[in-house]
Amino acid sequence: xxxxxxxxxxxxxxxxxxxxxxxxxxxxxxxxxxxxxxxxxxxxxxxxxxxxxxxxxxxxxxxxxxxxxxxxxxxxxxxxxxxxxxxxxxxxxxxxxxxxxxxxxxxxxxxxxxxxxxxxxxxxxxxxxxxxxxxxxxxxxxxxxxxxxxxxxxxxxxxxxxxxxxxxxxxxxxxxxxxxxxxxxxxxxxxxxxxxxxxxxxxxxxxxxxxxx
Ligand code: PCA
Numbered sequence: 001x002x003x004x005x006x007x008x009x010x011x012x013x014x015x016x017x018x019x020x021x022x023x024x025x026x027x028x029x030x031x032x033x034x035x036x037x038x039x040x041x042x043x044x045x046x047x048x049x050x051x052x053x054x055x056x057x058x059x060x061x062x063x064x065x066x067x068x069x070x071x072x073x074x075x076x077x078x079x080x081x082x083x084x085x086x087x088x089x090x091x092x093x094x095x096x097x098x099x100x101x102x103x104x105x106x107x108x109x110x111x112x113x114x115x116x117x118x119x120x121x122x123x124x125x126x127x128x129x130x131x132x133x134x135x136x137x138x139x140x141x142x143x144x145x146x147x148x149x150x151x152x153x154x155x156x157x158x159x160x161x162x163x164x165x166x167x168x169x170x171x172x173x174x175x176x177x178x179x180x181x182x183x184x185x186x187x188x189x190x191x192x193x194x195x196x197x198x199x200x201x202x203x204x205x206x207x208x209x210x211x212x213x
Contacts, residue, residue, distance in 0.1 A: 001033040003195050004060035006051065008067045008140070011042035011092055018169040018187055019066040025188040031199040036060060042092045042140050044085055048147035055156060062114060062160045062198050063148055066191065067141035069165035070172070073180040075123055075190040076133035076165040077116045081145035082109045086138035099138075102146045110149035114162035115197060115204035122197035128190040129182070132209040136163055164194060 007020025020039045028035055036058045040047045055063060069076055083106050085097040116132055123130035136142040145163035152161045167182040 001062070001199055002036065002058065002060040003030070003033050003062045003064060003198070004036045004038065004054055004058055005064045005191065005195065006038045006040050006054070006066065008040050008042050009092065011140075012089055014068070014172060016169070016172065017068050018166050018172070018184060019068050021169065021184055022166065022187040022191055023066065025184070026191055030192055031196040033195065033199045035195065040065070040144060044087075044091050044095055044097060044140060044143055046093070047140055047144045048151070051144060051148055052151055055151065055159070060159065063152065064114065064162055064164065064195065064198065065144050065148055066164045066166060067144070068168065069137070069141070070168050071179055072165060072167050073129065074167070075128060075130040075182075075187065077119050077130065077194065078112060078133050078136040078145060078163040078165060079116055080109050080111055080134060081136055081142050081149055081163065082138070083107065083146055084138050085143050088139065091140055102143050103150050106146075106150055110146060110153065112145075112162035113149065113152065113160040115201040116162065117207050117209050118197040118201040118205045119194040120209065121205065121207070122193040123190045126189055126193045128186055128193060130190060133165060134211060136165065141165060160198065164191070166190070
């Protein structure tokens with residue numbers, strides 16, 4: 001089995017993006033699966049083109065994209081991506097969409113096809129705070145998750161895809177009061193456990209992971 005895991009480049013004035021910093025720490029093999037690592041531009045459109053090229057080149061069985069969700073406390077395994085690009089801030093190319101479809105005429109949303117609950121459970125068992133999240137936002141991370149799942153649904157068959165948001169790392173919050181962070185090594189451990197769970201669980205486990213709000 002082959003896993004493609006991507007992180008994002010820094011954006012929004014940050015010097016690092018913890019997603020790619022953690023991706024770089026991963027071993028080249030997890031649970032017998034080959035791990036391919038890459039970074040993506042925080043640019044609407046271009047990020048999906050980069051991911052498409054990576055999938056075509058490496059032919060992975062699982063595509064796991066990751067990104068920073070500054071302020072979140074837990075590793076957030078995203079359940080759903082919506083067909084909406086709406087930027088609170090411009091992307092790294094200066095483009096700021098104001099509520100346009102990621103894919104014109106595409107379905108309203110896609111659910112992740114990796115086993116999100118098994119991934120959360122595996123992370124927690126390893127001592128990494130993790131949760132199922134029901135929104136990936138409307139910025140480039142939701143855009144890449146939607147774009148990835150759309151590619152897998154329309155262009156590539158038999159491949160599973162998903163997205164994990166990660167908290168800031170401590171060096172990013174030195175000047176941010178009351179803001180959560182997670183050590184980089186713990187984020188990388190979370191990724192490792194998530195990949196292991198995806199390798200070992202073709203379908204998801206049946207446990208409750210709902211939310212009231
Ligand atoms: N986080 C942003 C885009 C890139 C990243 O790492 C987001 O949550 O949309």
